[in-house]
Amino acid sequence: xxxxxxxxxGMGNLRSVSKALEHVAPFAGITVTxxxxxxxxxxxVVFPGVGAMPDCIRELExxxxxxxxxxxxxxxxxxxxxxxxxxxxxxxxxxxxAGLGILPGTVRRFPAEAMVDDKGERLKVPQIGWNQVHQAxxxxxxxxxxxxxxxxxxxxxxVEAGSPELVAAFTHYPFAYASAVARGNLFAVQFHPxxxxxxxLSLLGNFVAWDGSC
Amino acid sequence: xxxxxxxIPCLDVTAGRVVKGVNFVGLRDAGDPVEIARRYDEQGxxxxxxxxxxxxxxxxxxxxxxxxxxxxxxFIPLTVGGGVRSxxxxxxxxxxxxxxxxxxxxxxxxxxxxxDASARFGSQCIVVAxxxxxxxAEGEPLRWHVFTHGGRKDVGLDAxxxxxxxxxxxxxxILLTSMDRDGTKIGFNLDLTRAVADAVNIPVIASxxxxxxxxxxxxxxxxxxxxxxxxxxxxxxxxxxxxxxEHMAKHGIEVRL
Numbered sequence: 001x002x003x004x005x006x007x008x009x010g011m012g013n014l015r016s017v018s019k020a021l022e023h024v025a026p027f028a029g030i031t032v033t034x035x036x037x038x039x040x041x042x043x044x045v046v047f048p049g050v051g052a053m054p055d056c057i058r059e060l061e062x063x064x065x066x067x068x069x070x071x072x073x074x075x076x077x078x079x080x081x082x083x084x085x086x087x088x089x090x091x092x093x094x095x096x097x098a099g100l101g102i103l104p105g106t107v108r109r110f111p112a113e114a115m116v117d118d119k120g121e122r123l124k125v126p127q128i129g130w131n132q133v134h135q136a137x138x139x140x141x142x143x144x145x146x147x148x149x150x151x152x153x154x155x156x157x158x159v160e161a162g163s164p165e166l167v168a169a170f171t172h173y174p175f176a177y178a179s180a181v182a183r184g185n186l187f188a189v190q191f192h193p194x195x196x197x198x199x200x201l202s203l204l205g206n207f208v209a210w211d212g213s214c
Numbered sequence: 215x216x217x218x219x220x221x222i223p224c225l226d227v228t229a230g231r232v233v234k235g236v237n238f239v240g241l242r243d244a245g246d247p248v249e250i251a252r253r254y255d256e257q258g259x260x261x262x263x264x265x266x267x268x269x270x271x272x273x274x275x276x277x278x279x280x281x282x283x284x285x286x287x288x289f290i291p292l293t294v295g296g297g298v299r300s301x302x303x304x305x306x307x308x309x310x311x312x313x314x315x316x317x318x319x320x321x322x323x324x325x326x327x328x329x330d331a332s333a334r335f336g337s338q339c340i341v342v343a344x345x346x347x348x349x350x351a352e353g354e355p356l357r358w359h360v361f362t363h364g365g366r367k368d369v370g371l372d373a374x375x376x377x378x379x380x381x382x383x384x385x386x387x388i389l390l391t392s393m394d395r396d397g398t399k400i401g402f403n404l405d406l407t408r409a410v411a412d413a414v415n416i417p418v419i420a421s422x423x424x425x426x427x428x429x430x431x432x433x434x435x436x437x438x439x440x441x442x443x444x445x446x447x448x449x450x451x452x453x454x455x456x457x458x459x460e461h462m463a464k465h466g467i468e469v470r471l
């Protein structure tokens with residue numbers, strides 16, 4: 001039985017993530033946990049989260065989870081979701097804090113002056129709703145998911161990846177930004193697969209079946 | 215191609231059943247909430263909103279069980295509102311499986327709740343519901359006030375200003391209901407919708423008065439809404455969510471099909 005640790009560091013409601021994982025992997029051992037030992041002992045790790053980056057980093061530190069997350073990224077199939085993607089990068093404009101520094105890049109706020117679409121209509125921040133995810137590489141986690149499929153997003157900050165080969169998918173709002181990144185056994189998405197109906201469940205199912213290679 | 219406009223079926227729930235009335239009175243039974251939620255999900259609903267209109271507090275916990283059941287089967291965003299008074303109420307709904315919580319009367323009586331709840335759980339899960347009615351007389355510049363108690367009590371706040379204030383306090387979205395229109399099937403109040411949608415930077419969901427699919431199109435193109443919410447046109451099988459989306463797409467609106 002594969003074991004999946006969903007990292008709980010007090011940032012948002014993780015119930016929907018664990019429910020969706022249970023749905024795609026009814027026979028897996030899924031644990032929502034803030035125990036670093038459980039994270040390090042699991043076969044695969046999901047790192048979700050919503051909320052503000054400064055709180056996120058502080059909570060990870062106070063629970064002793066920074067090291068466990070770093071070790072999981074280095075050793076087993078790892079899926080970051082939303083804030084759990086952003087936290088992997090070097091720096092965030094949100095609160096001007098350092099992230100975990102596992103991936104090169106910066107987390108930036110959608111700049112107010114740029115938020116106009118090609119028809120001249122104003123775009124709201126946060127971006128809330130279903131946007132297209134354009135696949136930038138072939139990857140086991142995209143199996144069975146159409147290029148350009150829509151996923152559910154909720155965010156005010158986006159990742160500016162420090163290296164183009166990290167970008168697994170991009171999305172336009174209104175400019176192209178990295179909506180998924182991948183490196184080795186690490187995959188991370190800005191959108192919420194647990195709330196993205198069939199496409200999201202496919203991605204989670206692919207993650208559960210993934211051996212961590214590309 | 216870009217962000218899609220959302221269609222959000224709304225389920226008014228009391229004592230464990232979905233109901234629908236006109237101007238909040240004359241409620242008719244419309245079915246089992248879990249069954250209806252599944253049907254809308256299969257039709258391509260972008261989100262679901264549950265409004266708990268249960269009057270007695272001892273039946274309040276029923277909504278928690280309903281949300282738990284829906285969240286285990288339907289993997290799209292779920293918003294729950296009705297009777298939310300405290301940060302603890304928000305927490306209980308989120309723990310039951312809600313992704314967002316909609317706050318209406320308590321935002322008026324205790325605006326600090328919006329600051330506290332968004333600081334605790336993040337703006338992305340705090341929706342402020344505004345029930346508005348036109349108060350300007352014929353020939354005057356248009357003005358709308360915020361109403362509570364199902365549209366009976368004018369609290370003396372300008373609806374557009376109130377939406378701005380809610381954004382400042384941390385709301386992530388505004389659910390705007392035109393109380394003059396709710397249940398009437400004559401379409402959204404487009405002046406109100408546009409005034410609020412243009413005044414804030416956060417998304418606005420238009421609600422109240424949808425009677426046909428053109429009304430949904432108007433809400434987006436003329437009302438500048440980011441999402442449209444409707445109840446009765448879907449509950450009684452007049453239209454499916456998919457038909458609504460196809461109609462919007464035909465009018466050049468980007469939707470998730």
